[in-house]
Structures are given as C-alpha cells and as structure tokens.
Amino acid sequence: MGSRQTNHHDAGRNREQLDVTPTTTSAAHHTDDTSQRETNQHLEHLLTLAGHELRTPLTAINGNIQLAQRRLSSGAPSSGHTVEAVVELLTRTKRQIDRMNNLIEQILHAERIHEGRLDLQRARYDLVSIARETTEQYRLLWPHRTITLAPPAIEQGDIALYVVADVEHIAQVIANYLSNALKFSPDDTPIVLRVERLGNQAHLAVRDQGPGLPPEEHERIWERFYRVPGTRELSGSGIGFGLGLYICREVITQHGGQVGVNSAPGKGSTFWYRLDLAPDVARAE
Amino acid sequence: MTSLRALIVDDDSGIRETLSYALEDVGFSVLEAADGAEALDLLRAIPERMVVLLDNLMPKLDGLSVLDAVAQDRQIAQRHAYILLTASPQTLPNNLVDIYSGLTVAALSKPFSLDTLHEIMLDALQRLPVISQ
Numbered sequence: 255m256g257s258r259q260t261n262h263h264d265a266g267r268n269r270e271q272l273d274v275t276p277t278t279t280s281a282a283h284h285t286d287d288t289s290q291r292e293t294n295q296h297l298e299h300l301l302t303l304a305g306h307e308l309r310t311p312l313t314a315i316n317g318n319i320q321l322a323q324r325r326l327s328s329g330a331p332s333s334g335h336t337v338e339a340v341v342e343l344l345t346r347t348k349r350q351i352d353r354m355n356n357l358i359e360q361i362l363h364a365e366r367i368h369e370g371r372l373d374l375q376r377a378r379y380d381l382v383s384i385a386r387e388t389t390e391q392y393r394l395l396w397p398h399r400t401i402t403l404a405p406p407a408i409e410q411g412d413i414a415l416y417v418v419a420d421v422e423h424i425a426q427v428i429a430n431y432l433s434n435a436l437k438f439s440p441d442d443t444p445i446v447l448r449v450e451r452l453g454n455q456a457h458l459a460v461r462d463q464g465p466g467l468p469p470e471e472h473e474r475i476w477e478r479f480y481r482v483p484g485t486r487e488l489s490g491s492g493i494g495f496g497l498g499l500y501i502c503r504e505v506i507t508q509h510g511g512q513v514g515v516n517s518a519p520g521k522g523s524t525f526w527y528r529l530d531l532a533p534d535v536a537r538a539e
Numbered sequence: 540m541t542s543l544r545a546l547i548v549d550d551d552s553g554i555r556e557t558l559s560y561a562l563e564d565v566g567f568s569v570l571e572a573a574d575g576a577e578a579l580d581l582l583r584a585i586p587e588r589m590v591v592l593l594d595n596l597m598p599k600l601d602g603l604s605v606l607d608a609v610a611q612d613r614q615i616a617q618r619h620a621y622i623l624l625t626a627s628p629q630t631l632p633n634n635l636v637d638i639y640s641g642l643t644v645a646a647l648s649k650p651f652s653l654d655t656l657h658e659i660m661l662d663a664l665q666r667l668p669v670i671s672q
Contacts, residue, residue: 302627306596309626310551313650317557320653321564343560350553 296479307357311350318347364497367504374420378532381415381456385449388428396436400444408449415456416532423505430498431525435462459526467517476503542568548578549594561653575600582615590660595625606639620663643667
C-alpha cells in the first residue's frame with residue numbers, strides 16, 4: 255500500500271502539471287531571456303492542452319463513424335431503421351466536429367488578437383437582443399441550469415439598448431462569460447445576466463455563485479494564458495486554454511469599452527463589460 | 540445467460556452517448572455516471588460485476604482518485620474491472636498496473652477503436668478473480 259501511495263502522489267503531480275497553466279510572474283522586470291522562456295513554456299503548455307482537448311471529441315467521432323460503418327455493412331443497410339440510426343450517428347459526429355472547430359477557433363482568435371489582426375465588422379445592434387439570443391442558446395446547451403435575465407423587461411423584450419459593435423464578437427464575449435459562470439459554479443445555483451443603461455453606456459453583467467476570486471486575481475485573469483491556480487471546474491473537464499477572458503478583454507477594449515470583475519472568495523463573481531450607446535441613443539436622452 | 544454489465548464514467552456526454560451505443564451493440568447492459576463521485580456510489584450499490592470505463596480527468600473526483608477509493612474498499616476492490624481512459628497518457632504513472640495491484644486495471648488512450656476497446660474489456664473481465672457474490 256505504501257508503494258501505491260508514493261506512486262500515486264507522483265501521478266498527482268503530473269495531473270497538476272496538466273491542469274495549471276504556467277503563470278506569468280508578477281515581477282516588474284523580466285529579462286528578454288526570461289520572457290522568451292515563459293512564452294515558450296506557455297506555447298508548449300498550450301500544445302499539450304490542445305492535444306488533450308481535441309482527443310476527446312476525436313474519440314466520439316471515431317466511435318460514431320465505426321458504429322455507422324457497422325450499421326451499413328450488416329443486415330439491410332437501406333432499411334428505414336438503419337438509415338435513421340446512421341443519420342443520428344452522423345448528427346452526433348457533426349456536433350463533435352463543431353466542438354473541435356470551436357476549440358481551434360479560440361486558439362486562432364487569440365492569436366489574431368495578439369498579432370493585432372482582429373477585424374471588427376461594426377454596425378448598430380441592440381445589445382439586449384444579443385444577450386437574450388445568447389442566453390437562449392445556453393439554456394438549450396445547459397438545460398439543467400437556471401439562467402435568469404434581469405431586469406424582467408429584458409426577458410420580455412421591452413427594452414432595447416443600441417450599440418455600434420461587431421455582433422459576432424460581442425455575442426462571443428457574453429458566451430464566454432456565461433460559459434465560465436456555468437463551469438465554475440455549483441449546478442444548483444442560478445446564473446443571472448443583467449443588461450442595463452448606465453449614463454451613456456450599456457452595462458452587461460453575468461453573476462454566478464461560484465467560489466469567487468481574491469482581489470490579487472482581478473487583474474491577472476484577463477492575461478493571455480493565465481488560469482487561476484488551484485481552480486477546478488465543477489462541470490467540464492477542468493481544462494481550459496486560459497484564453498477566454500483575454501479574448502473578452504481585447505474585444506471589448508477594441509470597441510472602446512471596459513471590462514471588469516466584482517468578486518470575493520466565497521461570494522461568487524460578477525463579470526461585466528460596458529459599451530458606449532450608439533450616438534443617436536445617447537443623444538436622445 | 541447473465542448479461543455483461545458496463546459502467547461508463549465520463550463527464551463528456553458525447554463520449555458517454557457513443558460508448559453506450561457501442562457497448563449495447565455488443566451485448567452489454569450499460570450504466571452511466573458523469574463524475575467520479577457518482578461512479579463510486581454506483582460501484583458500491585451494484586452487487587454484480589461490471590467493467591468500468593473510467594475517464595481520468597473529471598470534475599469533483601478524477602479517475603485515479605476513484606481507483607484510490609476503490610483500492611481502500613475491500614467490498615468492491617475485486618468486484619469490478621477498471622479501464623482508465625485518458626486523452627493525456629503522459630499524465631498516467633507508467634506502473635499503473637503495479638500501483639493498483641489489488642485491482643483489475645488497464646489503461647486506454649483516446650482516441651481508440653471500438654474493436655480495441657471491446658477486446659480490452661473482455662480481457663479485463665476474464666482477469667477478474669472469481670469471488671463469491
């Protein structure tokens with residue numbers, strides 16, 4: 255038994271190496287060598303994580319294709335029952351391919367931002383509608399969770415807050431906030447997405463009842479590749495690239511807005527952003 | 540004839556769905572658990588022997604922690620066979636089988652073919668010690 259304990263502790267260390275992205279040190283001055291070494295460590299770690307994250311949907315794809323092959327090569331491949339089963343297997347396969355694509359897109363998106371190649375297609379959109387639609391998507395994806403829109407007029411579509419923004423990117427930020435809130439909070443706690451007007455800005459906030467963050471993490475969580483040490487997802491694999499909040503911050507600041515988090519250990523977290531209202535809306539008041 | 544039983548433990552619903560479908564296809568009766576804690580409850584509750592497909596990286600309780608708990612529980616230590624599934628084989632100890640010598644354990648890296656999985660499952664079942672239930 256002693257041998258098992260010792261060896262398992264070794265295994266535990268390995269697990270930690272997979273879970274926790276190397277963090278940037280807070281020292282004010284880095285030599286070029288240190289900086290380069292950290293970048294290399296981040297990239298190496300990203301590759302390890304990407305390999306892990308891509309193998310899971312690949313396993314499901316591989317299995318579904320083999321099952322479809324078996325269905326088609328045995329019995330009566332053209333029977334209605336077989337066709338129905340194969341269509342279902344292909345539908346599942348498509349879902350997993352979409353998932354892989356999203357993972358790859360997240361990495362490439364972060365890289366485009368890092369290289370200053372983010373291409374924003376701005377137009378006038380109602381942020382309330384974007385928030386409502388994104389929430390609907392997440393309610394379908396997480397049917398056992400409660401996601402509430404606040405104030406109630408948001409749910410009913412009685413309020414509109416127009417901003418000039420790239421709708422895809424803005425929706426992606428809401429999706430990232432919701433996704434984090436769902437992953438890091440207990441299943442039996444609600445998520446609240448609030449949209450409201452604050453002066454000449456639209457304010458959007460996602461509140462969860464997760465473990466919360468100490469003050470020293472409030473700035474660092476927006477850094478590229480940063481993950482809060484010791485944090486475990488309550489749902490999901492526990493693996494992340496440390497890119498989601500970095501993408502959120504860059505997208506919002508490039509829209510001229512601000513991001514932030516209000517959080518404390520044991521008190522949950524509220525991730526928010528603010529965007530200027532469209533000029534005609536702001537002038538109307 | 541007693542049907543073969545399998546427990547699929549994976550936090551990924553897509554994996555559970557596919558493996559469940561595949562195992563039922565070859566005659567297994569399948570149960571599912573979304574995390575290690577849920578799996579332990581089932582392992583303790585079900586008296587019949589099962590092949591347990593155990594994902595390593597999961598929320599709440601990971602695969603190796605489940606094996607640790609099973610190794611400490613004489614009631615279930617020899618009842619079930621375990622196949623640890625991992626997308627990061629480099630994080631598993633090389634001597635997994637030695638570490639858990641009191642259990643019937645194998646490891647399988649993702650992605651894998653269904654034929655390989657089936658072979659490993661049958662092999663694990665054959666290696667389970669004969670015990671009075």
